[in-house]
Amino acid sequence: MPPWSGLAEVWRLERLDATARRFLLAGRTASTSFDASPTICACFGVKSQAILSAIADGARSTEAIGAQLNAGTNCGSCLPELRRMIAAARAPQKAKADLPA
Ligand code: FES
Structure with missing residues (x-):
């Protein structure tokens, strides 16, 4: 589960794009860099x-x-x-x- 500040950041978005959805499902905040490499x-x-x-x-x-x-x-x-x-x-x-x- 991302920290509360990260969740609040996501809830402020008008729509969740694919990247924000992945961050949320992965339990990370969108403000952290996401390394999608293998x-x-x-x-x-x-x-x-x-x-x-x-x-x-x-x-x-x-x-x-x-x-x-x-x-x-x-x-x-x-x-x-x-x-x-x-x-x-x-x-x-x-x-x-x-x-x-
Ligand atoms: S030490 Fe790298 S996979 Fe086990």
Whole structure:
């Protein structure tokens, strides 16, 4: 359930558009940024966009991503995807098209 201030924000809207409806159903407020990118690390709910941002900010190993976002630090099943995303960032022309949005 979003905090009361978030619900009040939604009730003030004349109509709920698709984005506002998704925020409400997801229990979030529309004022928070909604990351619709695919979830890469299911254990910690870490999305592709957050991982790509971490890589762009200098995280160039699974350990660095784990330290920053916790991704890859539990069951490890997302580690191959993290490695692929890091490799794609190192060779952007070759594999950028393969990255999840
Ligand atoms: S899915 Fe990422 S650590 Fe389990």
